[in-house]
Amino acid sequence: MANHNDRSGEIVLAEDKAVMAKAAEWLREGRGVALSTVTRTWGSSPRPPGSLMAMNDQGRFIGSVSGGCIEEELIDRYRQGELADTLPLSLGFGVDNQEAGRLGLPCGGRLQITVEHLNSVTSIDQLLNRIDHGELVARQVDLGNGEVRLLTGDGHPELSVSDQSLTKVFGSAWQLLLIGDGQLARYLARMARMLDYRVTICDPRETFTDPDPLPDVDYTRQMPDDAVRNIAARPRTAVVTLAHDPKQDDMALLEALESNAFYIGALGSTRSAAKRHDRLAKMGCSPQQLERIRGPAGVSIGSKRPPEIALSIMAEITATRNRTAGVAAT
Template sequence: MPEPGDADLSTRVIRDLARWLGNGQRAWLCTVVRTWGSSPRPPGSLLAVNEEGEWSGSVSGGCLEEQLIRQVSTESNPGTTPEVVDYGVTESDQQQWRLPCGGRMRLVVEPLDPGRHAAPVSMLLEAIDERRPVTRRVNLTSGEWSFVASSVPETVEETDGTLLHTLGPQARMLLIGAGEVARYVARIALMNGFSVTLCEPRELFLQGWDEPGVEVRESLPDDLVRTEFSDAYCAILALGHDPRIDDMGLLAALESEAFYIGAMGSQRTAAQRRERLHQLGVTDSAMERLHAPIGFQIGSKSPPEIAVAAIAEVLAERHRLLRRMICSHPE
């Protein structure tokens, strides 16, 4: 079973790998390192398989998984070194593996042995759990792993006999205030790889609020923001429609490094909120970080539509964050 908060597929794969290797099982890790044309999964996507045929993750959305699982789990002589494999290179490849729109994909398939790789995989999982971006450097001749601290999450490169794969912290989302909008936002955020926490100090609003995969914290939001949701991989959404709760969370959020801060409400409500926050000492430059009314303006009225508009804006900001990090660290 996935750990709470493991909405991010890569985190689940690494956690499963650590468990299998820790139990003494051999495993294989398949990493998408490059795609050409249309591809259902981006570079950096992972698929892990153990010797019993159990699997975790995805590299093609179903096109290649069955073949890879059968191949590696039934290998009589699995070898000890990684293999670089291209799929979809020829027309027959494309027909056999049904790669969409003539797409092409390059994978690195790594056989992992408990004696050699249990400790490195555990180190990688520890960095992920501590929210530290880290690059695993794989020698494609020997299969040995080493690690390099990184500032750029979620990048992958294969060059000069080496695989460099950076895994960054999972994106976290804090929802302040229970309700139907929060329910739909949580569902869509989980599908997009966020871990989701609901902060709701009002016991009445929590009655009947139960969403699988969402952690619920019955507390005030300001301390929670400062202690757990203050880094650059966090999105904070105030959805409570109660200034006593929303404003506390927003004050703390605007002092944090969160990549997205949003608040639900009408234009009039947003103006009144900005005036209150100004009176509480929020500067004009800090206020520019606040997305209010929340989400892209698509004419949304119903809770599901508001959730779609909000998540679309959050995802756009998450992609801008990654581009900024890459541009500031071109090496």
């Protein structure tokens, strides 16, 4: 989970919402505040595009843009007035082998960072309020004049950068819907929670009650198609069927194939996947729809142990998520 500490000199990983909330707090205290966003990376840069760091004129900061080598330099330059331009600045940083070795970082990394001065706490409060209400919000910064617009996040990539603007999407956490409770579902749910997914386990069996439900996981007894319909309309949703019951799994898959889910996976052997393919085709699913199903779900790691199967599925979900939410740059 994210560490929301903001002590100066300590590299702190924090989720986007926490970074913006701390920036708003500093602004209300009358501090000067700047926000740094990683816009491009090359080589082995430790932090991906879209990573945020907020810093104030006292040298405090929250978030991370490099994992160690850039943060202190940015803070020092900001406090010394080198980044005093009121308009957004684009800065390039390269980490050579000697510098990387001294800092214990991967060598050869390069990154581009945009630094903007934050003036309006109202805009940040509006952003946080919309996130709290479950919205997906695109925060767009005009790189020519620094003006900020809040747009609906639907249809926007995670990060989009052009000569004119920088747009980053906030809110509406990634979600994982698991059809069928059991040991594998529990492993998947735990791993997904560590990756900041909101997890829902759907199992309509009235005779089954989980004796030890997982904290921070939603449970529903809805029919699988209803559960998918309620959740997978959002574009940041992954659906995995684990029930080993064709009636439940097929109901969920039929609905998922009509949804915006970025990942649809089904547990089972290659043989059971072929049978499922035939059943769904007879129900009217097109070849293009059936290609969306990852079945058997997970990357091939040569294991049949439940925790390792869960690991392989989460690895495939993660790879698909990263391709889906890639950076759009021009």
